[in-house]
Amino acid sequence: MSKPNIQLDNNGRLKHFLTIDGLKREMLNEILDTAESFTGVSERVVKKVPLLRGKTICNLFFENSTRTRTTFEVAAKRLSADVLNLNVSTSSTTKGETLLDTLRNLEAMHVDMFVIRHSDSGAAHFFATHSAPHISVINAGDGQHAHPTQAMLDMFTIRRHKGEFTGLRVAIVGDILHSRVARSQILALNTLGTSEVRVIAPRTLLPSDPRTMGVHVFHDLEEGIKDVDVIIMLRLQKERMTGALLPSEHEYFQLYGLTEKRLRAAKPDVIVMHPGPINRGVEMDSQVADGPRSVILQQVSFGIAVRMAVMSMTMGTQAQGAAGR
Amino acid sequence: MQSEAIDGLITEMVQAIKTRLEVQQATDPVMIGIHTGGVWLAERLHKLLHIEQPLGTLDISFYRDDFTRIGMNPKVKPSQIPFEVEDRHIILVDDVLQTGRTIRAAMNEIFDYGRPASIILATLVERSGRELPIQPSVVGVRPPLTNEQQITLTGPDPLNLIIGTSKQETRGTS
Numbered sequence: 182m183s184k185p186n187i188q189l190d191n192n193g194r195l196k197h198f199l200t201i202d203g204l205k206r207e208m209l210n211e212i213l214d215t216a217e218s219f220t221g222v223s224e225r226v227v228k229k230v231p232l233l234r235g236k237t238i239c240n241l242f243f244e245n246s247t248r249t250r251t252t253f254e255v256a257a258k259r260l261s262a263d264v265l266n267l268n269v270s271t272s273s274t275t276k277g278e279t280l281l282d283t284l285r286n287l288e289a290m291h292v293d294m295f296v297i298r299h300s301d302s303g304a305a306h307f308f309a310t311h312s313a314p315h316i317s318v319i320n321a322g323d324g325q326h327a328h329p330t331q332a333m334l335d336m337f338t339i340r341r342h343k344g345e346f347t348g349l350r351v352a353i354v355g356d357i358l359h360s361r362v363a364r365s366q367i368l369a370l371n372t373l374g375t376s377e378v379r380v381i382a383p384r385t386l387l388p389s390d391p392r393t394m395g396v397h398v399f400h401d402l403e404e405g406i407k408d409v410d411v412i413i414m415l416r417l418q419k420e421r422m423t424g425a426l427l428p429s430e431h432e433y434f435q436l437y438g439l440t441e442k443r444l445r446a447a448k449p450d451v452i453v454m455h456p457g458p459i460n461r462g463v464e465m466d467s468q469v470a471d472g473p474r475s476v477i478l479q480q481v482s483f484g485i486a487v488r489m490a491v492m493s494m495t496m497g498t499q500a501q502g503a504a505g506r
Numbered sequence: 507m508q509s510e511a512i513d514g515l516i517t518e519m520v521q522a523i524k525t526r527l528e529v530q531q532a533t534d535p536v537m538i539g540i541h542t543g544g545v546w547l548a549e550r551l552h553k554l555l556h557i558e559q560p561l562g563t564l565d566i567s568f569y570r571d572d573f574t575r576i577g578m579n580p581k582v583k584p585s586q587i588p589f590e591v592e593d594r595h596i597i598l599v600d601d602v603l604q605t606g607r608t609i610r611a612a613m614n615e616i617f618d619y620g621r622p623a624s625i626i627l628a629t630l631v632e633r634s635g636r637e638l639p640i641q642p643s644v645v646g647v648r649p650p651l652t653n654e655q656q657i658t659l660t661g662p663d664p665l666n667l668i669i670g671t672s673k674q675e676t677r678g679t680s
Contacts, residue, residue, distance in 0.1 A: 194577065214581075214582075215578065215582060217584065218565065218582040218583060218584045220584070221585060221586070226619060226620060227618040227619070229618065230568035230569065231568070231569060231614070232568050232569075232573055493568075493578050494577075494578045497576075497577025497578035498577055
């Protein structure tokens with residue numbers, strides 16, 4: 182028995198975007214196709230379409246972020262929405278306000294959408310469950326749980342370069358244990374029919390049984406990236422590390438750092454991705470990060486189109502819900 | 507209406523557009539078709555008018571005024587305007603003109619690319635049901651239709667006009 186997916190409305194359309202989990206391949210493709218049509222908007226003289234004119238979108242960030250918050254802001258503005266940016270880490274939660282009180286206060290300001298990042302897994306889900314019926318919620322990263330828009334912009338980048346997912350071999354390298362990005366990527370890659378998803382990491386940075394995620398596990402970088410089409414490097418999340426999981430950054434680079442020399446094991450047309458921010462000399466050296474196979478900056482540009490797609494799709498379902506107000 | 511008859515209408519439209527451009531003294535025009543039927547029609551007109559600049563295409567989904575009622579159209583095609591709009595004479599092409607809302611949206615989008623010198627509107631079909639003060643410059647045919655009747659262009663090859671009864675297509679606001 183599957184419980185109803187809170188992310189979908191009664192017509193099966195995307196109402197909230199909280200996790201890749203439970204979404205069908207058709208839905209992921211719809212997001213990618215919609216994003217494709219938004220890429221042109223950013224290249225025009227007037228980088229704006231009037232789709233969400235008069236809507237108020239609240240970027241609610243309980244955790245630091247520059248890239249994600251900025252691309253959400255740009256995406257909202259290119260859809261003509263009004264944007265509120267709240268960095269709550271420096272705001273009233275330090276005065277003891279609960280998450281529910283924060284939500285109720287912002288609702289009273291007639292916000293139409295929340296984009297939320299929080300260090301607790303499930304925070305976005307909590308918002309989606311408790312907010313008024315006309316409000317849409319987008320998860321911009323919750324704890325170690327999910328970061329679905331990052332995963333979708335990565336899927337978009339892969340599709341742009343490689344076309345179909347069937348036949349592809351994709352390796353994800355680094356801190357799988359703490360990474361909500363990796364969790365969302367693995368779900369998305371498998372949903373889209375990727376032939377093989379590999380994770381490459383030291384045992385201390387893997388969950389206890391990674392195979393249940395539908396991946397092949399490698400502990401050696403060169404062995405793991407052999408013949409892959411796509412390499413996704415993850416950031417070493419120093420802020421999430423507690424306990425002695427790694428001897429040192431230097432030693433991590435010696436074993437798992439991506440260099441031009443190591444890259445030769447992969448397919449010649451391999452693309453290298455990274456969600457940013459890069460720790461140069463830790464996850465990869467600058468030669469790779471700035472090299473011809475790197476698509477890291479494209480990921481940022483595509484992130485705007487993907488976020489525009491998700492925002493407009495979820496806001497589109499408000500139609501019936503808000504009509505009676 | 508069958509494709510031969512439509513070819514005849516298109517030939518007449520080409521003449522009418524030429525005359526119209528001359529009257530307006532509009533030189534070196536460019537053409538923009540509105541997805542999907544308008545693009546099929548524009549492809550033919552563009553060729554017959556020997557327009558130098560490549561054909562532009564618009565998908566007005568991002569500019570629709572009914573977004574808050576019906577939501578996102580899942581099959582949006584990217585708009586492509588491969589020329590400068592600024593100070594150009596534009597021939598805007600659509601298949602059916604009914605409410606005028608599509609044309610309103612298309613003009614809004616065109617103005618986001620620049621300020622054209624002029625826009626003329628060419629539609630294959632003009633029918634009753636206008637909700638906005640929008641007037642075509644060149645029309646292929648004006649069939650007498652009741653409010654319940656829908657007229658749809660099928661294509662791209664061959665082009666056919668099909669008349670049906672309403673409620674087949676709730677998204678259509680030509």
